[in-house]
Amino acid sequence: xxxxxxxxxxxxxxxxxxxxxxxxxxxxxxxxxxxxxxxxxxxxxxxxxxxxxxxxxxxxxxxxxxxxxxxxxxxxxxxxxxxxxxxxxxxxxxxxxxxxxxxxxxxxxxxxxxxxxxxxxxxxxxxxxxxxxxxxxxxxxxxxxxxxxxxxxxxxxxxxxxxxxxxxxxxxxxxxxxxxxxxxxxxxxxxxxxxxxxxxxxxxxxxxxxxxxxxxxx
Amino acid sequence: xxxxxxxxxxxxxxxxxxxxxxxxxxxxxxxxxxxxxxxxxxxxxxxxxxxxxxxxxxxxxxxxxxxxxxxxxxxxxxxxxxxxxxxxxxxxxxxxxxxxxxxxxxxxxxxxxxxxxxxxxx
Numbered sequence: 001x002x003x004x005x006x007x008x009x010x011x012x013x014x015x016x017x018x019x020x021x022x023x024x025x026x027x028x029x030x031x032x033x034x035x036x037x038x039x040x041x042x043x044x045x046x047x048x049x050x051x052x053x054x055x056x057x058x059x060x061x062x063x064x065x066x067x068x069x070x071x072x073x074x075x076x077x078x079x080x081x082x083x084x085x086x087x088x089x090x091x092x093x094x095x096x097x098x099x100x101x102x103x104x105x106x107x108x109x110x111x112x113x114x115x116x117x118x119x120x121x122x123x124x125x126x127x128x129x130x131x132x133x134x135x136x137x138x139x140x141x142x143x144x145x146x147x148x149x150x151x152x153x154x155x156x157x158x159x160x161x162x163x164x165x166x167x168x169x170x171x172x173x174x175x176x177x178x179x180x181x182x183x184x185x186x187x188x189x190x191x192x193x194x195x196x197x198x199x200x201x202x203x204x205x206x207x208x209x210x211x212x213x214x215x216x217x218x
Numbered sequence: 219x220x221x222x223x224x225x226x227x228x229x230x231x232x233x234x235x236x237x238x239x240x241x242x243x244x245x246x247x248x249x250x251x252x253x254x255x256x257x258x259x260x261x262x263x264x265x266x267x268x269x270x271x272x273x274x275x276x277x278x279x280x281x282x283x284x285x286x287x288x289x290x291x292x293x294x295x296x297x298x299x300x301x302x303x304x305x306x307x308x309x310x311x312x313x314x315x316x317x318x319x320x321x322x323x324x325x326x327x328x329x330x331x332x333x334x335x336x337x338x339x340x
Contacts, residue, residue: 009223013274014231019250019299026227187226194227 002102003082003210004029005052010203025199031099034092035071046084051076071095078206108212110179113201117173127166176200233296242311248302267316308332
């Protein structure tokens with residue numbers, strides 16, 4: 001298990017050993033500072049709190065400044081927790097640096113980002129609904145969602161719409177985890193992780209990167 | 219927008235040295251072909267009729283006549299499967315894309331030779 005915080009740099013392509021071109025996302029990951037070590041005794045659960053990207057002290061709240069000072073580091077813009085099992089030993093102390101070298105043995109990673117906001121989107125774009133035909137008598141409802149329930153639907157008589165019914169609304173801007181990205185290469189000099197495939201969010205957005213739990217790391 | 223960091227990642231996939239060749243040149247393209255376990259080199263000879271794209275995405279098109287049939291192959295310039303590109307004859311061309319050669323047959327597909335230093339004899 002390993003985790004880092006980072007930033008999306010952008011996408012490009014590289015060739016692999018077979019000479020095939022593969023699409024990759026370049027992530028700048030770390031170096032992260034451990035800002036706090038949480039233990040079951042003191043906090044009820046075990047975790048490492050990581051901070052990434054320095055920020056000027058005057059741009060951040062006083063409590064956050066004090067929190068950083070405790071770990072003997074500068075205030076960080078992006079702070080997230082790396083949750084550990086109760087029996088795991090943290091392996092790091094507050095103030096320690098973690099960099100991409102900690103991913104050296106890892107083959108697959110999960111990347112968590114915030115997707116691009118799409119604004120108020122219709123049911124076709126938001127949920128993949130089929131819409132209505134373009135012709136054959138269809139009028140003024142080519143992209144409509146269709147029926148959302150009848151008189152005797154699941155919420156009793158009298159036309160209540162079922163909770164969670166998929167409709168148009170605000171889309172994107174939410175936390176998205178993409179799993180099992182093959183870790184193509186690591187550049188320790190520039191703190192880069194190169195992962196196969198696309199990662200949620202715009203270029204420059206903060207991401208969390210952690211080793212995949214479900215796929216073999218061999 | 220391409221950042222320096224992105225370029226540093228691409229750098230490893232780029233060909234260390236690209237032989238100089240132009241549109242209109244006749245080139246030998248040495249391709250690596252993997253057939254199951256066996257790896258062999260195949261040479262495709264023809265006229266370069268187009269070069270397009272930049273950096274990682276640069277592609278070039280080679281056209282040759284096999285019998286009466288025109289055959290075109292598009293190669294990524296930086297692909298490791300393109301082992302070597304050898305310009306063997308330089309042709310005179312006044313445009314960047316020689317797509318008009320597709321409409322020609324027989325002697326019309328020839329370009330008049332231009333004497334240039336970058337070609338290598340076979």
